[in-house]
Amino acid sequence: MAQSTDDQQALRAPTGTHDILWPDSWRFEAVADRFRALVESAGYGLVQSPVFEYTAVFRKGIGEDNDVVGREMYEFVDRDGKMLALRPEGTASVVRAYVQHRPPLPWKAWYLAPLLRHERPQAARYRQHHQVGIEALGVADADLDVEVIWLANTFFSTLGLRDYSLRLGSMGDAACRPDYIALLLTYLDARRDELCPDHQARLATNPMRVLDCKRPECRAATEGVPRLFDHLCKPCRAHFARVQEGIGALGIAATLDHRLVRGFDYYTRTTFEFASGAIDAAQNALGGGGRYDGLVEILGGDPTPGVGFGIGVERVLIACEAESALPTAPPALDAFVVDVAGGDAARDLTAALRLAGLRADRAFDARSMKAQMKLADRSGAAVALIVGPKEIAQGTVLVRPLRAEATQRAVARENVVATLLAARVGEADA
RNA sequence: GUGGGCGUAGCUCAGUUGGUUAGAGCGCCAGGUUGUGGCCCUGGAGGUCGGGGGUUCAAGUCCCCUCGCUCACCCCA
Incomplete structure (x- = not known):
């Protein structure tokens, strides 16, 4: 298994990574600058957290039953014998920083960070990519969800992007999701044989992911599946309604999608995802996020609500390129x-x-x-x-x-x- | 982790049924202009033909292995 790198490959950028040379690097900076200006206009402050953490931060925060943690994380033991991992995702690190330092609430933070995952590279997906994102802690109000979604939407639109869409969903909370999952399992158990092999196996650990499966057999089997939207508890339903009302009032078009199940375990209530129609590749998600009211507690803090998003900078650049949306001329010499x-x-x-x-x-x-x-x-x-x-x-x-x-x-x-x-x-x- | 496509100069590529010292365009350097960029002309530098092994009188070309890139699946930004 362990393969040594020979002299030739040791002298190039590792698989799935890319050097960004001038003038492309200028476009990257331009996107980052626009993001900074936007979120700072909304009271978010920069948080810089390390590129590596103790492995437990991600294992506990993101959840074990997840490919990002289970098989894509760069993990290593350092010279002191500590278990460390290169940051595969932004939110867990930021929330850990909050728990460690206890800044006054509400705490509104933004970041620009490299993320590292040992994935198989393909178009618009790399082993190192960058995300800009925000995390807002200490506020349960649905109007904050609206603000967060508005910021993401405004970021894209002020870059000049036109061809993108927003999907919106709700994951419920600890009060209603277990009941829904029980309902879902009853439905799926009866159709277990119709599901794709991956999801037959996954029913026990994370049944909701079946909803997000793209395979036709899973699609067909879940045609008439009970929708979580119809089984939200009263507070979750009110929260969801307020979010929809808010983004609608701000003129943001969204498609409600009861199948929107995002990859990380920590989400509660609101989830959302932006996808580009201009990226000519299988990977076209620009970014996404949602509410994670249980995450602070999972990482050792007092129960504290939170909401945020992460946006892939490289994907945004690809979309800008495809839509000719970003000026490509760097500042010239005088x-x-x-x-x-x-x-x-x-x-x-x-x-x-x-x-x-x-x-x-x-x-x-x-x-x-x-x-x-x-x-x-x-x-x-x-x-x-x-x-x-x-x-x-x-x-x-x-x-x-x-x-x-x-x-x-x-x-x-x-x-x-x-x-x-x-x-x-x-x-x-x- | 699984599958497909592709590796010839810095870049984009050509290389005919295996046959001399492996080519073009762009880029780079120099000269044409002993004080002037762009356009043009001339010349030059730059290649272990991804790497290793094999077949053959002869391999960029055929075979095997390997590394890498790339696209897709899984999953994810």
Whole structure:
């Protein structure tokens, strides 16, 4: 089983991981920045938790009967003999941090975190991906569920995405779900032989997952299955109704789906999932979440309600690409210094420009003027600042526009920074 | 964990029934212009043909194994 990595494969990114190079990395940052601005506008603060935790955090939080914990988690024993796991999911870590530090309630936190799961990679699914998410603890009010869903929806819409949809469901709570599961088991036991093999085996451990099965045999067998929506207890029914009312009032379209059973054990009441219609792959879920009123207690805290979501950044980027929704041009340089007089000017000018808040780069290695001009052009800079022996003698710099048909002109060395700053302000006003 | 497809230059690919020193476009470097980018022209660098074994006078090409990538199932963002 244990295979050693040979020299060749040891020198590439591990299976299912990808380097994100410039300028793609800029798009990633742009998405993250939009998310930060949005959730901070709603009172959420950044929480940074470690990429690894004691294994128990995930085993207890997410539940043992789950592939993410059962067979996909990167687990290891560290040099002190501690059982650790790389974070496969965002919520458990954040809730653990809450339990450990007891910040005042309500506590509204957001995160951007790499998640690691030993899955078989495929289109739009990787062993390391990133999620942005929020978790709000200490509030049972359904209006907070509405706020959370609104934030996810608004994130997508302000990115410019159009082709996505929201499914909404309720998982009930400790008062009504056991009764429903008993009802469900009665129904499914009579049709056990019609289910797919996986779910015949899973009836004992997690019967509700059958509802989410895509196989035709399970679909057919659960055609007339009792719906949890029809068996919610009174408080759950009122909560669900208030959530629907709230998102409807905010103009968010949702499809009620009694088969929406999300993967983690901790969900209670509200669950939701956003899927993109633009992603040309089997994996098209953008993100999802819900309420988890029992999770804090499971992880050792006092009973505390919670609700949140996680959104896959890579999936959002794929959707943006498919819908041409995100600008792909990174910010360009303001100036590129071409120095054919020994390099002192390039050294000093770039330092001065950067200190003034301008973006500036230069060539090295005393390359030919032609080579330096090519680099200047390729850099995307607005102007080339040319310094040769003649300019040194005159104390000037040639400012040559690269993006427009305009003539170059000599500017006194000490006025270069001010000239470029003025030009940039002029552009911003235009 | 299961199944399908694919591995030739940094990238996208060609390579004819096995037959000389393995090619193109783009990109990169240099020159054409001894002070000027883009367009054009010329030249150059860059390849253990994923790796190993086998068949053969001869393997990028055929066979086996292996590694990797990729798509799908399971599951998940």
